[in-house]
Amino acid sequence: MLARLFPDRFVPILFATILLASLLPVRGAAVPAAEAVSTAAVVLLFFLNGVRLPRDEVLHGIRNWKLQGGALAFCFGIMTLLGLAAQAATAPWLPPTLALGFLYMGILPSTVQSATAASGLAGGNVAASVVAAALLNLVGVIASPLLFAALAGSAGAISGDGALRIVAILLLPFVAGQFAQRWLRPWVLAHRGLATVMDRTAIAVAVYVAFSAAVVAGIWDLLDAREIGIVCAAVALLLALSFGGAWGFGALLRLARPDRITLLFAGAQKSIAVGAPLAATLFPPAIAGMVLVPILVYHMAQLVLSAWIAPVLDRQKQV
Template identity: 85%
Template sequence: MLARIFPDRFVPILLATILLASLLPVRGAAVPVAQGVSTAAIVLLFFLNGVRLPRHEVLHGIRNWKLQGSAFLFCFGAMALLGLGAQLATAPLLPATLALGFLFLGILPSTVQSATAASSLAGGNVAASVVAAALLNLSGVIASPLLFAALAGSAGAIHGEAALRIVAILLLPFIAGQFVQRWLRPWVLAHKGLATIMDRTAIAVAVYVAFSAAVVAGIWDQLDGREIGVVFAAVVALLMLSFGGAWLFGRLLGLARPDRITLLFSGAQKSIAVGAPLAATLFPPAIAGMVLVPILVYHMAQLIISAWIAPVLNRPAHGVVLE
């Protein structure tokens, strides 16, 4: 029953992380230590991403410019506008930093592993999905902060220190991973299970530290049942618009069905793996946890929805065809 409710095992891990941060948040002298551990985990996460991404696949995937271009436009264009719209719609009903989280959600890149896995399960273009997710994440390290700064106004101003942290914690480890992948990539591919555990542990640590600061700052005292309901309603609306919009966008472009499936998951999914580290670099700890709430809810919901609809998309022979 749990497998049907939570098809992706990372969903209960995130739920457990939020519960742990709510019950046992990091306090006092332990905060700098926890932040140091979180930063080290984030550096390791992006280093491993650099090791895994083969350069020749990137060059090959770029040739499918129609699919890659449409994925980029939808992920950073349409989704950013949807996030901005959600922020404006919820601003009168939610605390300002929580409403800002919807814009932050919109400017994030796609997931990597889950988007590729969903595309494979749905019968999509798996090779193009790998490249699309990788290119979106690589672009997102630079594009996401710039988009946020452009759309958020004074709330999204990126100071020099934050820019340096983005380069040092996200971009440089990825580049270092690219340089050493010749030697380390075979080992990482031979130990995929261990690499996945390291990935998810790094994300969970970043979420735990950020959400702990929000709990200490009184996030549960600031939010009541009505406001939590508004967050869930806004996330449901975003999911419908993002998944439906990505599918229709692929149809308007005349993409082949496998490419439309790739666009669906690469364009509509959003990455907590980039969101949590980026929030930690852009915002003070107490604010970062509040800003992360929409992407946490969206990320868990998209994993469940993707696992539900992917098998349906892959059953045209039984009359289940989504046009």
């Protein structure tokens, strides 16, 4: 029963992380130590992403310009516009930082593992999916903060210290991982399970620290059932528009069915693996937790939705 409700085991982990932060948030003297652990976890996460993402395959796969260009356009273009529209639509009814979270969600890159796995289950072009996910994340490390700064107004202004943090915590570890691929990638690929545990632990730590600060700042006093309902309704509409839009965009580009499936999942999914650490870098901890609410809800819902859609697409292919 739980396997059907939560096809990806990371969904209940995120639920448990939010619950733990709500009941036992980091407080007082423990905050600096927790933030240091979170920063170290983020550095490790982006280093491992740099090691794992196949640079040679990305360069080779760029030749499929229609698919890869379409994925880039949808992920950072159409999804950004959808996030901006969701922010504008919800702003009259939600706290400003919570509404801002919809724009923040829109500028994030796609997932890597879950988008590739869903493409494989649906009968998509798995090799192209790996390339698309890698390319989107390579571009996203730089494009996501720039897009947010350009569209969020004063709330998205990145100070000199903030820019240095992005470079030091996100970009440099990623680049170091890319350079270390030659020596470390075989080990990481041979120990996928351990690498996945390390990834998810790093994400959970970043979410826990950010959400703890939001809880201490009174997030549950600021949000009532009506506002939570608005967030869930907006996410449901965004899921319909993003997944439906990505499928239709693939048809508009006249992609072959396997490539169209790849575009569907690479274009419509959004990555908490980038979202949580980037929020911790861009925002003060108390604000980061509020901004993360839409992407947390979207991320968990997209995993469930993808797990339901993929077998249907695979069965249609076999008919």
